[in-house]
Amino acid sequence: MGLVKTEIFTDDQNEIAVLAKALGHPARVAILQHLFKINSCVCGDLVHEIGLAQATISQHLKELKNLGLIKGNIEGTSVCYCIDNTNWSKMKEVLFLFLNQDLSKENCC
Amino acid sequence: MGLVKTEIFTDDQNEIAVLAKALGHPARVAILQHLFKINSCVCGDLVHEIGLAQATISQHLKELKNLGLIKGNIEGTSVCYCIDNTNWSKMKEVLFLFLNQDLSKENCC
């Protein structure tokens, strides 16, 4: 095992889980926060800012890029990363809908 | 390796990551959605509702309980689970702050 049984869940449930999972590592949280603050960042800066090896940061960036949360522009030998606002907003909407659920009746416990 | 370097991140970053990670599995998303809809649920119902083995559901419930997102009341031989509204709200606040970040300047890419 060790593999999620995606088939038995709804698309909505899987989407929420995939997005949440991407935010489920402090390095990726730190990367995103830094991109918001600085508003664009070369990969090397992140390696210094966060205390992880270059290969590790690159891997986390790849994950965020695959999900579309960030995008990268090649600038000479370096790559400038920044938040993809459109996709970030889409994610926000999905997660907000989930987080803002309300209890319909009284709570039993 | 395979273990997160928690020490090098801020408490805020770690908290966001831990909460997001808990939502990062479709089974836990499904459990939470069902608890919101039904507003209380014995574990057995969830085993039927979701298509996973009893032991697996129990494990996911334990994780959610440890984080404080749900609480369980023993009712005879069964256990009635429901959302812990206070902690759910606390989580919402933490995640909202993170998700609602705004880009200060123009985006470069």
Added chain:
DNA sequence: ATTATTAATCGTAATATTGCAATATAAAAA
């Protein structure tokens, strides 16, 4: 052309997660 510089990729080790069968536990029913 050669030598930095920078980021991606590969390979690998260590640990974590997912899922389930089997078993344990604890209360209810017989």
Added chain:
DNA sequence: TTTTTATATTGCAATATTACGATTAATAAT
């Protein structure tokens, strides 16, 4: 008391994730 019912725990196999050194690739600088 014995049996049933419902959930938790244990142990284990399979897969995923995290992290990093080493290498590669691609451009810039000398």
